[in-house]
Structure formats: structure tokens, C-alpha cells
Amino acid sequence: MWKKRTIQLGAVVILGIFLLLFRLMQLQLWQAEDFTSRHINLVEDSVRQRSQEVVIDDGRGSILDRNENLITHKKVPVLILFPFLQKINWPHEKVAAILGIDEGELLEAIKRIKEPIMYGGSQPFVLSQWQIEAINSLKVPGVFAVERKIALEKAPARQLVGVLGENEKLAKERYPDKEMLSKTIIGVSGLQKSFDAFLVGEGKTKLVYHVDAIGNPLFGASVKYTNLENSLYPATLKMTLDLKIQQKAEELADAHGIKKGGIVLLDVGTNSLLAMVSRPDPNEKNPFSGSGLSNLMLKEQIVGSVFKTVIAAAAIENGLADSPRLFDCSRKINGQRDLQYNYGLLNFEESFARSCNNAFAEMAKDLQKIDPGLIEEYATRLSLTGRAGWEGNVYHMAGFRQLPEEEPGRVFLTDSERKDPNFAALTGIGQKEVRVTPLAVANMMATIARGGAKEQVRAVSEIEYKNSSTMFSFQQEPLPGRTIAPETAQELQKLLRRVITDSNGTGRWFAGLPYEVAGKSGTAETGRFLEDRQLHNKWFAGYFPFDKPRYALVAVNLDVFEDEGGVNPLFSDMVKFLYSYDQRAE
Structure with a gap:
């Protein structure tokens, strides 16, 4: 009797192990990038859990007016500070001197942070060219002077230009033959939508460092700069607006x-x-509410x-x-x-x-x-x-x-x-x-x-390649x-x-x-x-x-x-x- 039960129990255990292995194979091989009906990308999420990052550029193409002024965002030279500065010795007094601020103020900014920050927050401290060069010449891990792409709080011609959103399902439907990251930003209205195929990014430019479960660096104070180099894409739109x-x-x-x-x-x-x-005007917090997005x-x-x-x-x-x-x-x-x-x-x-x-x-x-x-x-x-x-x-x-x-x-x-x-x-x-x-x-x-x-x-008037050469010119047409x-x-x-x-x-x-x-x-x-x-x-x-x-x-x-x-x-x-x-x- 006991032998029969042992055999049955063993069969259940073996079946359970088989099902567990099958599930692991399913997660790692077949559904790693499209898990459940919510289309969760497990690979990206696992990387995200093991790292902290600052996006420098969302990778999307720029939109300019006829005089080549940026329409949707601005590029601001800013200071990026990483949390592990709390645990290492670094020349904060030199950085503070370059910025022209009290070093205590600089240390206070990173005292309790758990993620990388832009110094100054929503009103960032804007650096001059010599400050950028001076700070980066120090080569301090966790301290970076970079030009960051920042979306305008209230962009002009909002309904005409359109708005953006993260929609993995729509992105895959729109570009079935293109490998799209789950957080890829796409245009959902206006020119952002009609010209999306030219503007859509191939990857974000980021500063990344890897951490353990409690936020400590896995590989020391090493920050990685990630950027998908492409001299042609994404393209830039040159509008006729002034x-x-x-x-x-x-x-x-x-x-x-x-x-x-x-x-x-x-x-x-x-x-x-x-x-x-x-x-x-559209609602700034939720542009899809009400009728403000309609042009x-x-x-x-x-x-x-x-x-x-x-x-x-x-x-x-x-x-x-x-x-x-x-x-x-x-x-x-x-x-x-x-x-x-x-x-x-x-x-x-x-x-x-x-x-x-x-x-x-x-x-x-x-x-x-x-x-x-x-x-x-x-x-x-x-x-x-x-x-x-x-x-x-x-x-x-x-x-x-x-x-x-x-x-x-x-x-x-x-x-x-x-x-x-x-x-x-x-x-x-x-x-x-x-x-x-x-x-x-x-x-x-x-x-x-x-x-x-x-x-x-x-x-x-024009679509330009990333290197500023002309991709397509819209001529006057009757x-x-x-x-x-x-x-x-x-x-x-x-x-x-x-x-x-x-x-x-x-x-x-x-x-x-x-x-x-x-x-x-x-x-x-x-x-x-x-x-x-x-x-x-x-x-x-x-x-x-x-x-x-x-x-x-x-x-x-x-x-x-x-x-x-x-x-x-x-x-x-x-x-x-x-x-x-x-x-x-x-």
C-alpha cells in the first residue's frame, strides 16, 4: 500500500517539477517579452528592477519652426547626481565651487535620494558651457553635466503639433515589422501622429547604473552611458510655423x-x-479628457x-x-x-x-x-x-x-x-x-x-535626417x-x-x-x-x-x-x- 502511495506521490512531484520547468521555459523563451494580456515585457522589467537610470533624451525626433527653433521641448545643460554619492568620497567642494553654491546645499540635495536626480528639480540649475567642461573634467562617478531634453510644460500649437503617449499594443500594430521597446513613445494626434513613422525613436539615451536589492551599486560606482548611434534616424520635422x-x-x-x-x-x-x-486648450495633466485636444x-x-x-x-x-x-x-x-x-x-x-x-x-x-x-x-x-x-x-x-x-x-x-x-x-x-x-x-x-x-x-516644409541633410521636401502644390x-x-x-x-x-x-x-x-x-x-x-x-x-x-x-x-x-x-x-x- 505504502509503495503505491509513494509511487503516486513521486508522480505528482515529477509532474509538478515538469509543470514548473514548462512554466519557466514559457516565461524565458516564449513569453518573455509579451507576458499576460497586458503584454508585460519581463526582460525589460527585470533589467529595470536591477538598475536605476536617468533618461537624457527620449530618442524621438525633434520638431522645429521655420527658423529652426524647438517647438515641443528644450535642451537644457543640467547636473545629474546619483544616490551612491552618499556612500563614497567625492570632491563635492570642487563641484560646489564650479556651480557657485554652498557645498552644504549640494550635499543636502543628495542626502536622502534613492534615485538619480537633476539638480534643482523641476526648476533645474542651468549650466554654462565652461561649467559643463569643468565638472566633467573632474571625472567624478555619479556626477554628470549633460544636455538633457526636457518637454515644455505648455508647448505652442498643441492641437496642431499633437501629443505623445506610451502604448505598446498600438506601437506594434502600427509597426509590425519593427522591433519596438515596450516604453516606446508614439504620436497619438496631430503632426506627431501623421509623421510618427519619421519621428519614432529607436531607443532612449540614458545614464544607467546597476543596483542590488537595497539600492547599492552591483559593480562599484560605475555608470553606463547608453545611446543607439544612428546618423539618419529619428528624423526632424521643419514646420512652416513661426x-x-x-x-x-x-x-x-x-x-x-x-x-x-x-x-x-x-x-x-x-x-x-x-x-x-x-x-x-488641452488639459495639461490629461490631454485626452474633454474636447481640448480637438483642433x-x-x-x-x-x-x-x-x-x-x-x-x-x-x-x-x-x-x-x-x-x-x-x-x-x-x-x-x-x-x-x-x-x-x-x-x-x-x-x-x-x-x-x-x-x-x-x-x-x-x-x-x-x-x-x-x-x-x-x-x-x-x-x-x-x-x-x-x-x-x-x-x-x-x-x-x-x-x-x-x-x-x-x-x-x-x-x-x-x-x-x-x-x-x-x-x-x-x-x-x-x-x-x-x-x-x-x-x-x-x-x-x-x-x-x-x-x-x-x-x-x-x-x-521638410523632413530632415538626423545629420541635418534633407530627406524630403514638401513643395508648393496646386x-x-x-x-x-x-x-x-x-x-x-x-x-x-x-x-x-x-x-x-x-x-x-x-x-x-x-x-x-x-x-x-x-x-x-x-x-x-x-x-x-x-x-x-x-x-x-x-x-x-x-x-x-x-x-x-x-x-x-x-x-x-x-x-x-x-x-x-x-x-x-x-x-x-x-x-x-x-x-x-x-
């Missing part, structure tokens, strides 16, 4: 109380993005009377603007008396300058009679439908889009709406189903300013499809300028600016209400200087009451700043 202009635009948007809305500024000559501001300048919005520019273009090219016809601008589009805007009888040019709703509702119906698709056609000719952002082939990536989050815009939803006179009337004043992005509106103004040349908008005739563009230029110069023009507010402005205002009903009051979208879109256009600018404030949230002061201050900025540059 950092100083971008920072001023953000400052002005906040100063003028833009809670939901923003600014788009284009360089007319190159059709490049100089500044883009979207509010609300409203790339989202469809109700545009209001700015759309009358499209109707004007179509009217000019289809013979509706040449006649001596007068429009009754003392009435609303439903025929009722307009007690607020009682302008009387106005011709075509006067109607545009004063933004007469009835005139453009009537012209929209006339255009519909000629061809139900005519209004949409001219919206497309002026780049309000479709997408304005740069799109093309980049190496093996066909149809690469710099701004993949950009929405296409629309005029009608159904064919029955196109043929309905009431829909046409409301469409003529930018209401009903008309939706366009602020970027598209800015591009329309730039198109008119250039005499009808319709181009794609660039946010990035937007596909027909555009307006040069003669039509000239007529629109006159109309947009008259909005400013007419004594009753909706843009007369800008008459005294240092740059002569041409543009169009818009106040759109949203159909949304707060406290039983309807909310509106306030716009002003234009270009300047009028005689030699350099800038196309859109300022928009969304979901505000009709008598509040004007964008005129914001637009005006941007024009004044750009004038002074250009004067300093000259």
Missing part, C-alpha cells in the same frame, strides 16, 4: 477671451501655415456671411453682378421688414460691403435656377469644400496627408436641398447646411489675394480642380476692400490699421441655445497688405451670444503685431 508669431497669436486669443475658437494665419506667397490657435481650426463650422464671398464669385462669373439691379436691403430674406439693418435699396457692391442678407439670398436663388450645383461648384473653386491641407506621395506612402484630422466641408446634404429655393436662400448667407473649416476660409482668402491661384496648405478667373479674383479683391472702406461696411472697424486690410465678416446662427438665447459664430476673414498681400488671416469665436465675443479686436491686434514684427525684421 514660433514668435504663434506665441503672440496664442497670447492674443487668450487676452481677448476666446474660449472656443481660434486663429489661422497663412503666408500668401508660399501658402504655408504661420500660426494656428485652437481653444479650448477646431480643422473642423467644420457654421460660417455665416463669409460664405457670401462664394455667391459673389459665382454672380460675377455668371453675369448677375453686371446689371444695374438694386436689392431691397430693408427686408429680411423672408420678406419681412428688417428693423435692425434698414439699408434701403443697394446695388451689388454696396450689398456686399454692408452684408445685405436679402441680396445674397436672391442671388443664390438665381444661381440655383441656372444650375442647382453652381453654388457648390464655386465653393469648391474657392477651396471651401474638399481639404486644403497638403496631400501627396511621400516615398512609399501614397496619398500622405499632413493634416489627416482636417474635415472636408460641405454646402448641401441632399439633392432635394440643392433644388429647394428656400434652402438656396439660406445657403446664400452661409446658413442651413453650410459647414467649412477656418483653415479652408483662410485658404479662400489667400486664393483671392493671389489672383485665383488655388494651392494646398503646408504645415511642414489644389486640384477648377478655380476662379483672375478677373473674378480682382473683382473680389475690390469687394473685400470695400467692406473696410465703405462708411457702413461691416469691416470699417479696420480702416485705420497700419496694413490695409481686405476681408469679410460673418455672424452665423448656430441653432444652439444657452439660457434661452441663441449662440452665434463670429468670424472675420481677410488678407493684407491689400496692395501686396503677405498674410491671410481668420479669427473666429464660436458659440457666443450675438452681442458678445466679437473677433474684430483680435483680428486688429494680430494685424498690428504683424506690422511691427515685419518692421523689426526689415
Whole structure:
């Protein structure tokens, strides 16, 4: 009996040993880098438990403005101190003298630390070049003067540039043929996402030392510098943004109380993005909470009377603007008396300058009679439908889009709406189903300013290899499809300028600016209400200087009451700043 039990017990023990060995093989050979449903990398975690490290550079490519200023981070010369300095003799008095501080202060900084620190903490002590050289010449183990890459607490153009995150599963899905570390940082929105394949790092630059279970050095006071040398990757993005202009635009948007809305500024000559501001801002601690990460300048919005520019273009090219016809601008589009805007009888040019709703509702119906698709056609000719952002082939990536989050815009939803006179009337004043992005509106103004040349908008001009040589250059490209005739563009230029110069023009507010402005205002009903009051979208879109256009600018404030949230002061201050900025540059 006892022999049988002994045999059974032995079998259980052998089976247990076999299962244990199988489990160890599973952990070490098959699932060492992908353990459990949480995809834990046991190899990395075991190394992490046996070491302490300071990341000097996260390994991701840099993003620069057009003047090669860093956009997302800064590089700061700092002092790194390791915990084992508590247990060795080192020339702290010499280091303190180089720093110009009391040696007791330096010793106090490392008195109770258990991990490497950057001296000064969140406000690091910034070293000069001679201090870096002097400290490193001492060759003190555990004391390093290095240039560290530090993310900006509040980076500019946050929604446009995008945010980063650590997502091992997404990284492996995005790069199935590439060996990705579990803590690899990838782009999850904006340019960081669309250009992620060029920016993604191949490894972090670190200072590492190995420790035992209680934190003591395993191999003496020996710190290892780790860096994956690659002269080509990660790449660097050179944006078309101007950092100083971008920072001023953000400052002005906040100063003028833009809670939901923003600014788009284009360089007319190159059709490049100089500044883009979207509010609300992302939550700094959790950017994915709320709506702050959404770039409203790339989202469809109700545009209001700015759309009358499209109707004007179509009217000019289809013979509706040449006649001596007068429009009754003392009435609303439903025929009722307009007690607020009682302008009387106005011709075509006067109607545009004063933004007469009835005139453009009537012209929209006339255009519909000629061809139900005519209004949409001219919206497309002026780049309000479709997408304005740069799109093309980049190496093996066909149809690469710099701004993949950009929405296409629309005029009608159904064919029955196109043929309905009431829909046409409301469409003529930018209401009903008309939706366009602020970027598209800015591009329309730039198109008119250039005499009808319709181009794609660039946010990035170049991708550079790590050694600063050019990998890919984004050239100016035309937007596909027909555009307006040069003669039509000239007529629109006159109309947009008259909005400013007419004594009753909706843009007369800008008459005294240092740059002569041409543009169009818009106040759109949203159909949304707060406290039983309807909310509106306030716009002003234009270009300047009028005689030699350099800038196309859109300022928009969304979901505000009709008598509040004007964008005129914001637009005006941007024009004044750009004038002074250009004067300093000259």
C-alpha cells in the first residue's frame, strides 16, 4: 500500500517539477517579452528592477519652426547626481565651487535620494558651457553635466503639433515589422501622429547604473552611458510655423477671451501655415479628457456671411453682378421688414460691403435656377469644400496627408436641398447646411489675394535626417480642380476692400490699421441655445497688405451670444503685431 502511495506521490512531484520547468521555459523563451494580456515585457522589467537610470533624451525626433527653433521641448545643460554619492568620497567642494553654491546645499540635495536626480528639480540649475567642461573634467562617478531634453510644460500649437503617449499594443500594430521597446513613445494626434513613422525613436539615451536589492551599486560606482548611434534616424520635422508669431497669436486669443475658437494665419506667397490657435486648450495633466485636444481650426463650422464671398464669385462669373439691379436691403430674406439693418435699396457692391442678407439670398436663388450645383461648384473653386491641407506621395506612402484630422466641408446634404429655393436662400448667407473649416476660409482668402491661384496648405516644409541633410521636401502644390478667373479674383479683391472702406461696411472697424486690410465678416446662427438665447459664430476673414498681400488671416469665436465675443479686436491686434514684427525684421 505504502509503495503505491509513494509511487503516486513521486508522480505528482515529477509532474509538478515538469509543470514548473514548462512554466519557466514559457516565461524565458516564449513569453518573455509579451507576458499576460497586458503584454508585460519581463526582460525589460527585470533589467529595470536591477538598475536605476536617468533618461537624457527620449530618442524621438525633434520638431522645429521655420527658423529652426524647438517647438515641443528644450535642451537644457543640467547636473545629474546619483544616490551612491552618499556612500563614497567625492570632491563635492570642487563641484560646489564650479556651480557657485554652498557645498552644504549640494550635499543636502543628495542626502536622502534613492534615485538619480537633476539638480534643482523641476526648476533645474542651468549650466554654462565652461561649467559643463569643468565638472566633467573632474571625472567624478555619479556626477554628470549633460544636455538633457526636457518637454515644455505648455508647448505652442498643441492641437496642431499633437501629443505623445506610451502604448505598446498600438506601437506594434502600427509597426509590425519593427522591433519596438515596450516604453516606446508614439504620436497619438496631430503632426506627431501623421509623421510618427519619421519621428519614432529607436531607443532612449540614458545614464544607467546597476543596483542590488537595497539600492547599492552591483559593480562599484560605475555608470553606463547608453545611446543607439544612428546618423539618419529619428528624423526632424521643419514646420512652416513661426514660433514668435504663434506665441503672440496664442497670447492674443487668450487676452481677448476666446474660449472656443481660434486663429489661422497663412503666408500668401508660399501658402504655408504661420500660426494656428485652437481653444479650448488641452488639459495639461490629461490631454485626452474633454474636447481640448480637438483642433477646431480643422473642423467644420457654421460660417455665416463669409460664405457670401462664394455667391459673389459665382454672380460675377455668371453675369448677375453686371446689371444695374438694386436689392431691397430693408427686408429680411423672408420678406419681412428688417428693423435692425434698414439699408434701403443697394446695388451689388454696396450689398456686399454692408452684408445685405436679402441680396445674397436672391442671388443664390438665381444661381440655383441656372444650375442647382453652381453654388457648390464655386465653393469648391474657392477651396471651401474638399481639404486644403497638403496631400501627396511621400516615398512609399501614397496619398500622405499632413493634416489627416482636417474635415472636408460641405454646402448641401441632399439633392432635394440643392433644388429647394428656400434652402438656396439660406445657403446664400452661409446658413442651413453650410459647414467649412477656418483653415479652408483662410485658404479662400489667400486664393483671392493671389489672383485665383488655388494651392494646398503646408504645415511642414521638410523632413530632415538626423545629420541635418534633407530627406524630403514638401513643395508648393496646386489644389486640384477648377478655380476662379483672375478677373473674378480682382473683382473680389475690390469687394473685400470695400467692406473696410465703405462708411457702413461691416469691416470699417479696420480702416485705420497700419496694413490695409481686405476681408469679410460673418455672424452665423448656430441653432444652439444657452439660457434661452441663441449662440452665434463670429468670424472675420481677410488678407493684407491689400496692395501686396503677405498674410491671410481668420479669427473666429464660436458659440457666443450675438452681442458678445466679437473677433474684430483680435483680428486688429494680430494685424498690428504683424506690422511691427515685419518692421523689426526689415
